[in-house]
Structure formats: C-alpha cells, structure tokens
Amino acid sequence: MPVVQVTLTEGRTPETIRSMISGVTQALVDSGVAPREAVRVLVTEIPTDHFAAGDVTITERHAAQAATTTPEEGQS
Template sequence: MPYIEVTMVEGRTPAQVRDLISALTQAAVDTVGAPVESVRVVVREVPTTHFAAGDVTIAERRGDPDPRA
C-alpha cells in the first residue's frame, strides 16, 4: 500500500489540491503497479509563517516583516 505525504505552503485552491492527489495516485499506479484503491495520499498545507529555508520564512521572502522585530 503506497502512502504518499506532501507538505506544502498553503494557498492552492481545493481543485488544485484535488488534482495533485489524483496525479500522485496515478503516478503510484503507473510506476509501481499499485491498485488504485490501495494508494493513500495525505496533503498538509502549512502557513507561510511556519515554513522556512535558511532561517527565512516564506512569508519573510515574500516581504512580510520578521515578527520578532
């Protein structure tokens, strides 16, 4: 049973998230031969203030001030 987890910054429409789920499910079916009903997909969306790279949040990269200032 393939279990696929995706974590991404929030902001996509429900339709975009649904399309992602379908594409990931189909990729598992096509690449490893998993039965479609056995594929599990979890999408976690996090706020831009809770996702960082190199100690800079996505919100800060987009121009929001550092809340500690």
C-alpha cells in the same frame, strides 16, 4: 498499500490540491506500485510563516520581494 505524504505551503485552491492527489495516485498506478484503491495520499498544508529556509520564512521572503518591486511609471 503505499502512503504518500505531501507537505505544501498554504495558498493553493482545493481544485489544485485535488488534481495533485489524482496525479500522484495515477503515477503510482502507472508505475505498477499498487492498484488505485490501495493508494493513500495525505496532504498537509503549512502556513507560510511556519516554513523557513536559511532562517527566513516564506512570509518574510514574500514581503522582502514586494518591498523591492516598484510599479512601472505611467502604468495605471
């Protein structure tokens, strides 16, 4: 019985996560690893302020990107 652990940052819709679970399951079935009923998929969602790369959290990275993005002049 294969167990697949997927870790993602929070923010995806339940429908997106459900679709991902189906895709992962189908990939294992299609590759002959196991029958559908034997596949287990575990999804863990991590807050963006609990996930960092290079000592910068995703929350911090998004804030920095937002601070450097300026609205186009004349746009309403």
